[in-house]
Amino acid sequence: MGDGRVIAVAGAKGGVGKTTTAINLGVALAQAGQTVAVVELDLAMANIVDFLQFEPERTLHDVLSGTAPTTEALYPIDDRMHVLPSGTELAEFNAINVAALAPVIRSLRPAYDFVLLDTAAGVSPETIYPLRLADEVLIVSTPRVASIRDAKKTIELAHRVNGEVMGVVFVRAGTGRAPPPERLATFLETDLIGAVPEDETVAAAQDMSQPICLFDPDSPAAMAYQEIADALVLGDGTDDEDDDDSVLGMGGVADLQNAEEIAKSAAEADPDGMDGATKPLEGDELTTGDPDDNGFEFVKRKGE
Ligand SMILES: Nc1ncnc2c1ncn2[C@@H]1O[C@H](COP(=O)(O)OP(=O)(O)OP(=O)(O)O)[C@@H](O)[C@H]1O
Numbered sequence: 317m318g319d320g321r322v323i324a325v326a327g328a329k330g331g332v333g334k335t336t337t338a339i340n341l342g343v344a345l346a347q348a349g350q351t352v353a354v355v356e357l358d359l360a361m362a363n364i365v366d367f368l369q370f371e372p373e374r375t376l377h378d379v380l381s382g383t384a385p386t387t388e389a390l391y392p393i394d395d396r397m398h399v400l401p402s403g404t405e406l407a408e409f410n411a412i413n414v415a416a417l418a419p420v421i422r423s424l425r426p427a428y429d430f431v432l433l434d435t436a437a438g439v440s441p442e443t444i445y446p447l448r449l450a451d452e453v454l455i456v457s458t459p460r461v462a463s464i465r466d467a468k469k470t471i472e473l474a475h476r477v478n479g480e481v482m483g484v485v486f487v488r489a490g491t492g493r494a495p496p497p498e499r500l501a502t503f504l505e506t507d508l509i510g511a512v513p514e515d516e517t518v519a520a521a522q523d524m525s526q527p528i529c530l531f532d533p534d535s536p537a538a539m540a541y542q543e544i545a546d547a548l549v550l551g552d553g554t555d556d557e558d559d560d561d562s563v564l565g566m567g568g569v570a571d572l573q574n575a576e577e578i579a580k581s582a583a584e585a586d587p588d589g590m591d592g593a594t595k596p597l598e599g600d601e602l603t604t605g606d607p608d609d610n611g612f613e614f615v616k617r618k619g620e
């Protein structure tokens with residue numbers, strides 16, 4: 317126990333599997349003997365309670381607004397895994413102070429081997445801050461073009477706030493005409509940490525409010541999460557690249573004030589903005605030949 321690695325599970329596109337990955341990686345790490353806290357940082361659209369069987373009385377919102385100590389909002393899911401959920405009421409969201417996150421995460425670090433931060437979709441202080449707060453950022457994407465474009469943005473944002481990107485996990489891999497995960501990771505200029513196949517057991521587990529790694533440990537998706545957990549335990553996952561040139565902030569409270577500026581410069585760097593999902597990745601290695609691509613129909617290489 318102790319001196320936990322704080323990993324932000326991130327990816328700007330919504331619904332790509334961040335929460336599923338945070339929970340199941342948490343369970344898989346616990347099954348590998350590690351102690352784990354999964355912290356839900358989706359403060360506005362909290363839904364981790366829908367994936368698990370518990371009804372929290374205290375949440376991260378209570379912790380951030382100073383009405384509960386962190387220990388009261390941690391719920392055991394497995395012997396070695398605890399979850400710190402966000403509140404699901406929108407009214408609670410108004411009362412919180414995101415800058416108070418840093419001391420909460422700092423207080424968890426000595427108590428767990430791993431602290432996984434399940435982050436929200438989009439680009440906002442709520443999503444940017446964890447990229448720096450964490451020791452490492454684990455990018456989650458599907459192998460679809462819209463998701464990969466947003467993953468690229470998240471990597472860019474992480475670099476701008478001096479975050480350390482450990483690599484990418486592709487979720488719902490192996491379907492359609494998507495290029496292999498290795499090639500997609502190369503396109504993103506990051507390491508491939510794992511690929512979780514499209515697996516109908518994921519939905520079945522979710523219907524039972526259970527992590528797939530507990531519901532059906534032998535399912536393809538659960539086995540993929542176990543492999544990723546093993547890789548995380550064995551390696552420290554980081555590369556030592558120095559990206560100081562593009563650093564806009566250093567992760568202190570001041571970064572939060574910078575977050576709007578950071579988000580703005582990210583938007584300027586990509587004039588298509590977050591809504592550019594139907595446009596091809598012009599000039600890049602990957603592109604879609606289908607003008608109606610909605611992000612779920614991949615993708616022909618240019619010239620093929
Ligand atoms: N390997 C998989 N196979 C099939 N379905 C999956 C797989 N992984 C995730 N899903 C499904 O994808 C949906 C979105 O997953 P999830 O909520 O984890 O995404 P998210 O990135 O956290 O979304 P949000 O951005 O809204 O927080 C869920 O319905 C989940 O069951």
Ligand SMILES: [Mg+2]
Pocket residue numbers: 334335336358434435436
């Ligand atoms: Mg989520």
